[in-house]
Amino acid sequence: MSEAFREGVRDGIRDAMQCGARIAGVLAVAMGMAGAAHAANGDAAAQRLIEAKCGACHLDNGKLTRISEMRKSPEGWDMTVVRMGIWHKVELTPGERQTIVKYLADRQGLAPSESAPYRPLTERRPNMQDTAPDEEMAQMCGRCHSYGRVALQRRDEGEWRKLMHTHLGQFPSAEYSAMGRDRNWWEIARDQLPARLAALYPKDTPAWREWRSAKHRPATGSWVVAGERPGWGAYTGTMKARAAGPDRYEVSYELRFGPGNTVRGQGDAIVYTGYEWRGSAKLGNEDTRSIFALSPDGSRMSGRWFLKGADEIGARFEAVRADDAVKNELVAVTPRMLRNGATTDVTLAGVALDAKVDLGPGIEVVEWLGKSPGELKVRVRVAVDAPEGVRKVVVGGRESAQTVAVFRRFDTVRVEPAFAVARLGGGTVAPMSAQFDAIAFLNGADGKPGTDDDIRLGSVPATWSTEPFDDRARHDEDARYAGHMAPHGQFVPSFGGPNPLRRGGINNVGNLSVIATVADGDQTLNGKGQLMVVAQRWNPTPLR
Structure with missing residues (x-):
């Protein structure tokens, strides 16, 4: 173990011990102040609550240190508040916790343009993979948690360096976990990453200054x-x-x-x-x-x-x-797939839609089926020789971003997601299922599947099944023990724990192929994806 590593651990632990000592000295006063603060409304009450609950460690000469030197998403601030309860026994009611997170996210949050690249993580989309700027950043920061957790906060170089010390103080084994020994992990984290992170995610940005000063429209x-x-x-x-x-x-x-x-x-x-x-x-x-x-x-x-x-x-x-000033704002068209030679009922959803609808060449509106606030329903006929492909929908002379696709027959079917993870359940831990969709495609102009010009038509009904992904999965009978597919494409995993019925009593993990079988007229198409059924997640967090 290097001396630099020992020094980092000592610094992190020292900060935590000093914070704990300060808490012991002011806890009684802080809790009394917090009770009065939570009963009041407004910014002043939130400020008093933060001073009462957080000031034991962070209040220095009337200024809240550390807290004021960073910006985070609402989930980022919530995780910080929860962590203070775990590490330093800060006690908060649910209402107090929300008040603190609201106050900090409003004043030290992220501008829309700053959070946009990592919306899939914020929205908890399953099977999402976030992207780091380069391989080193992915390995240094993304081996224990998502890289997006890093990118959804803003600090200056000094604060990023303190975060490195916090990691080592609270998790002294960090250098030895997640393959950290393939490099001088601590020296890189201490001497190189803070400057890089401060350049990528600085505390002060024009985007945040502009957003902070703007007047925001209520959602009413x-x-x-x-x-x-x-x-x-x-x-x-x-x-x-x-x-x-x-x-x-x-x-x-x-x-x-x-x-x-x-x-x-x-x-x-x-x-x-x-x-x-x-x-x-x-x-x-x-x-x-x-x-x-x-x-x-x-x-x-x-x-x-x-x-x-x-x-x-x-x-x-x-x-x-649905604003009076908005006209012909189209939100969705269903269905989005129209077959050559067929007559189909189509629903257009949007705001103040005009009766003049144009779905492109070869598609004729043959009957108006009704209009209601937010919707327009029409019956359309697609010519037998209408050109295949995607076209934008025009309503009231205004071209929208919404599209429909014309097709004769499906060329291929794919399973989405192509790779997914499900988790076993058991005890107090619920299983994590995996939801699949069958997606129909056209091959595009080159006539070849799996190339850049393929045309995505949309989801279609399918019959679902699983099979072992490889020889090892076949040997271990993964398809028998890992779980089962529901009719609508949801995989329901088994319970965790050693299974005495399996060879060697192994857990009910598995490596499966998920197969969608789609009937399209006189043809039957199959799509295939991969599913890993793995052990339980014991510590789910808002930002993984």
Whole structure:
């Protein structure tokens, strides 16, 4: 063990011990102040609460050190607050915790452009892989957690260096874990990374100064929404948000997945940093969470909602504000696949849609089926010789970003995601399932599958099955023990723990091929993906 490494550990531990000593000296006073602060409303109350709960370690000559020297996402601040409870026994009620996170995220958060590259991580999209600037950054920072956790915060060089010391003080084995011994880990972390991180993610940026000074539009009002839930299909509908306090809303939803399948729900939401929507709702009989981002001008919203306690199961979400000033704003077209020679009922969802609809050459509107707030329904006929491919939809003379695709027959079917991870459950740890979709494609102009000009048509119904991915999986009978596929493409894993029925009593892990079988007229197509069924995750975090 190098002397530099020992020094780093000592510095980290020393900081933690000094903080603990200061807590012991002021804890009684701090808790008394916090009770009064939480009863009040507004910024002054939040400031008093932070001084009371955090000042034991961070208040120095009237200034909160460390806390004021960084910016983070709402999840980043929440993880910090929780960590203070674990490391230093800071006690907070749920309301106090939310008050502190709200205050810090509003004043020391991230601008929309800063958080945008890592929205998939924030939205907890399953099987996402974040990208580091280079291999060294990925290995130094991404071996123990996602790289996005680093990129969703901002510090100057000194604060980044202190974070390195904190890592070593709290996790002295960091140099020896996750293949850290293939390099001089501590010397790189201490001497090289702080400057690099400060250049990549500085505390002070023009984007943040501009966003802090801007006036942000409340989310109140009616919204036309659309999206797609893997396994269920596309939906359109409405969302209404009513003010329930500063940046807080009561929300109602009506989501239409198809004829006879309308899901309604009620919930609430809070908006951090002027655009970061975090909500909870009961949709039908499911408890859900939502993570959306408002556009900088407040006219649109996008993100993802998912099941409480199973964030791998959810749906994409897009919304446009139903504003009197908005006209012919198209949000979605369903279905998006139109077959040559067929007549199809099409729903266009959007704001103030005009009756003049143009779906491109070879597609004729033959009947108007009705118009309601947020929707326009038409029956269209596609010519037998209509050119295959994707075309943009025009409503009221305005070209939209929404598209439809014309096809004669599917060329290929792929499984999405192509690679997925599911986790065993057991005891108090729920299993983590994996949701798959079958996606139809055209080969494109070159007539070859798997090339850059392939045309993605969209999700299609499929019959699902699994088989061993390789010889080892076949030998261990992974397909028998790891779990099973539900009819709608969801893989449900088995329970964890040694299984005496398996060879060697191994756990119910597995390496599987997931197969989608799709019938398309007189042809049957198969798509295949890979699924790793692995052990439980014992410490789930908002930012992994």
